[in-house]
Amino acid sequence: MPEYPKDYTLVTLNGTDRADSNTLQAYRDNGGYTAVEKVLKGGLTRDDVISEVKRSGLRGRGGAGFPTGLKWSFMPPADGDQPKYLACNADEAEPGTFKDRDIMRYNPHQLIEGMIIGGYAIDATVGYVYIRGEFWEPYARVQAAIEEAYEAGLLGKDILGSGIDFDLHTHRGGGAYIAGEETAMLESIEGKKAMPRFKPPFPANYGIFGRPTTVNNVETLASVPPIINNGGEWFQSLGTPESGGTKIYAISGHVERPGNYEVPMGTPFAELLELAGGVRNGNQLKAVIPGGPSVPMVPGDVMMDSNLDYESLAQAGTMLGAGSVIVMDETTCIVRAVERVAKFFFHESCGQCTPCREGSGWLYRIVQRIERGEGRMEDLDTLLDIGSRIEGRTICAFGDAEVAPVSSSIKHFRDEYEYHITHKRCMVPAGGRIAEAG
Amino acid sequence: MELSQTVRNKIDEARAKYPPEENRAPLIFALHAAQDEYRWLDEPTLEAIADYLDLEPIKVYEAATFYDMFNRSPVGQHNVKVCTNLSCMLCGSDEITDHLRGKLGIDIGETTEDGRFTLTEVECLGACGGAPVIWIGKDYYEDITPQRVDEILASLD
Numbered sequence: 047m048p049e050y051p052k053d054y055t056l057v058t059l060n061g062t063d064r065a066d067s068n069t070l071q072a073y074r075d076n077g078g079y080t081a082v083e084k085v086l087k088g089g090l091t092r093d094d095v096i097s098e099v100k101r102s103g104l105r106g107r108g109g110a111g112f113p114t115g116l117k118w119s120f121m122p123p124a125d126g127d128q129p130k131y132l133a134c135n136a137d138e139a140e141p142g143t144f145k146d147r148d149i150m151r152y153n154p155h156q157l158i159e160g161m162i163i164g165g166y167a168i169d170a171t172v173g174y175v176y177i178r179g180e181f182w183e184p185y186a187r188v189q190a191a192i193e194e195a196y197e198a199g200l201l202g203k204d205i206l207g208s209g210i211d212f213d214l215h216t217h218r219g220g221g222a223y224i225a226g227e228e229t230a231m232l233e234s235i236e237g238k239k240a241m242p243r244f245k246p247p248f249p250a251n252y253g254i255f256g257r258p259t260t261v262n263n264v265e266t267l268a269s270v271p272p273i274i275n276n277g278g279e280w281f282q283s284l285g286t287p288e289s290g291g292t293k294i295y296a297i298s299g300h301v302e303r304p305g306n307y308e309v310p311m312g313t314p315f316a317e318l319l320e321l322a323g324g325v326r327n328g329n330q331l332k333a334v335i336p337g338g339p340s341v342p343m344v345p346g347d348v349m350m351d352s353n354l355d356y357e358s359l360a361q362a363g364t365m366l367g368a369g370s371v372i373v374m375d376e377t378t379c380i381v382r383a384v385e386r387v388a389k390f391f392f393h394e395s396c397g398q399c400t401p402c403r404e405g406s407g408w409l410y411r412i413v414q415r416i417e418r419g420e421g422r423m424e425d426l427d428t429l430l431d432i433g434s435r436i437e438g439r440t441i442c443a444f445g446d447a448e449v450a451p452v453s454s455s456i457k458h459f460r461d462e463y464e465y466h467i468t469h470k471r472c473m474v475p476a477g478g479r480i481a482e483a484g
Numbered sequence: 485m486e487l488s489q490t491v492r493n494k495i496d497e498a499r500a501k502y503p504p505e506e507n508r509a510p511l512i513f514a515l516h517a518a519q520d521e522y523r524w525l526d527e528p529t530l531e532a533i534a535d536y537l538d539l540e541p542i543k544v545y546e547a548a549t550f551y552d553m554f555n556r557s558p559v560g561q562h563n564v565k566v567c568t569n570l571s572c573m574l575c576g577s578d579e580i581t582d583h584l585r586g587k588l589g590i591d592i593g594e595t596t597e598d599g600r601f602t603l604t605e606v607e608c609l610g611a612c613g614g615a616p617v618i619w620i621g622k623d624y625y626e627d628i629t630p631q632r633v634d635e636i637l638a639s640l641d
Contacts, residue, residue: 129503141569141608174501179516179553180609182622215501220512220551223607237511237543239550255506298571298612305613339570372571372612386573390607396550 055284057292058268059308062152068187070194073155079200081271082162086208090274092124095167099270101278103290108135108226108263109337109368110443111356120250122258124169131259132161132170133235134267136177136184137219137226140338141390142370145294146264148306150177150184153268154191158214160267162200163274165212168260172213175264176231179219189216223394227442228261230396241396242442263368265294285311289355293369297322300329300375312355318371319350329375333458337367339387340447342454343380364454379472380459384451385410385417391448399440406448408432413452416463419470426456426463485528487536491517495536507537511547515554524555552606560595560602562640564588565619568605571612580616581605583630587637601637 061067061076073079085095100115121130134157138146149157161173175192177185192214195201203211217235224230225240232254234240253259269291273281282290289311295318298304302323309318315334325331331346336354342364344352352362359366374383388410395406409432412425433449440446456463465473487495491514498513514533519525525548534541548554555563564584568577585591588601595602611617614626618633625636 138610139608142571142612143608144610144612147610178610179512179551180606180619183624217501218512218516220515220547221553222551234512235509236506237508237547239546255503255509296613298615299574304571304615335570370612372574374574378574383570383573386568386570390569393607 054309055292056308057272057281057284058149058156058265058294059153059306060156060272062148067152068154068191070155070191070198073153077275078155078271079159081274082159082200083206084274085163085166086206086210092167092169095163095274098278099167099273102269102273102281103278103285103288104266104269104273104281105289105356106263107265107269107293107368109140109340111366114262114266117250117260117262118164118168120248121168121170121260122250129172129257130168130170131254131257132165132168132173133228133231133254133259133261134161134173134175134264135226135228135231135261136175136181136188136264137231138181138264138368139178139223139226140340140368140370141387142298142335142338142372143296143368144298145296145306145369147181147184148294149264149268150181150188154184154188155195156268156271157188157264158191158195158201160270161214162205162212163270164260164262164267166210168258170258170260171211172215174215174217174235174254176217176219176225176235178225179221185216185218192216222396223390224396224442224444227444230442231261232259239396241398242444244441286353286355286357288357289366293354293366295354295369295371297371297373299373300326300378301373302326309354312353312358314353315349315371318354319373322373325373325375327375329377331373332376332378333374333380333383335364335370335372335374335451337365338370338372339390339451340443341365341367342450343458344454345458377474379417379474380455380462381413381417381466381472384455385413387451388413388448391444395444395448399445401436401439402445402448405432405436405445409448409452416466419466421463421467423464423467425467426460429453430456485532487518487529487532488521491521492536494520495533499537508539508543511537511539511544512551515544515548515551519554523561524558558595559604561600562620563602563604564637565604565606565609566592567607567609567611567615567617567619569608571608572616575615577616579630580618580628580633583633587633 104114105111222240225234227242229243230240249259285291294308334349335343392406392410397403433453436445494517495514498510502509530544534544592605616628
């Protein structure tokens, strides 16, 4: 875990400086599982819990930013009709995102406690943690923590003598980015190809095995116990009026100290960059993707004036996403960077919707030929035209995501594309393959 | 083809996580269990899984071909997977891939003649704070350099 140069209030990474922080004992020593007692034995109703979470301003940390308390309130009322499900999205696969991995490795009990409370709030008696298949170590840590929690009577039937039941299981993925889309995840839990479902019906009405289901991200659920312990207002006040609480920013790429930094919502990007040691080798900042390649990239100077919260980043023409900050310095060839993420989206499209399946390949091949010095000037308008015919025409948000890096880079770095086309090489000295070959 | 007792036990364990009538849900676990044992999934293995879970074989093929982690052709004893997605690329995955190509004498997607190593390019592994990253078996190796690659390969049996 990173060392912080000044005091920050940690919510989801709290206590992770201890070497055995993944164990039940360490979590209990740090005040763990007191929120679950407060809820199940302190007489808090389901509505009390949902109201507290609404007051906290907590918004989904997986990328969409949907208010968590509101999402929970969509579940049908507790009527004894079971099972209902709570699924935790731990399919962390957006390039540049590695925050949930650390919560699962270093603070798995806080996730479990959040799930017990969430399960109670939405009247779900069964939970699944959907962990991407590549994550062996986080899987083992979560599995071990679940077993500890069962032994301590914190999971299963009649938790702590409260009469409330909640069973929790891990589910492993098989390697598919799209499984992180919430309805694709439902399909994947059912053992099917991870292809997103049409909505409506929404998961709250028709989820896993056709039963009412809520899907929440790891960081979202791990935020819940401190909210219950300290109150929604406390969490809200850590952030901005519209974006409550803290957020883990996973910062990678051209910085001196990449890693996870949990800071308040609304923290200036410049402060995060400083925590991460600044741009590597004292280089100039060129561009930043603040929420993984699914969100538009922005020039470095725009980012340096922006804060990290939903509203500020929208003003800067981009999005917070999952808080996956990818930093690119002056040596980066933007065309090559976009070529790589276009390849990613082409590879990961599930193939269900024609605009996305075909369009992702077209985008990739055209950017690739520009990168190789074989592009034509009209390719740039063709790329934008294809993008506009994908956006909004697919079942899920993947279609919009695959367009974001292409359209935003042409908007901000069109000169770099044009240089590739006219000079048949990269304008950045050590930027890409063409320069290396030349 | 009959699945080994180990594989069947793992499938049974997974099956207990889902309602008894949902026999398709443990499928991804079943595919992982079989691949852990047999290294890749040939048709008789997929059919044996279908048989064991009482599923139509097409449902097993669907999952085995959709998800990237499942090998549908033989792979070496150690499948060396290199992430080349953006954060790793920015931190030098080209150099790592080139080094592995030279060291192993194979290109991406190929297996060494002695069957020890397969070289695979993978998408983001979700460990970008330690870019560049390679993944072998159950382990991630982070902050990789060509020298570290040599040490890691030498440490494998």
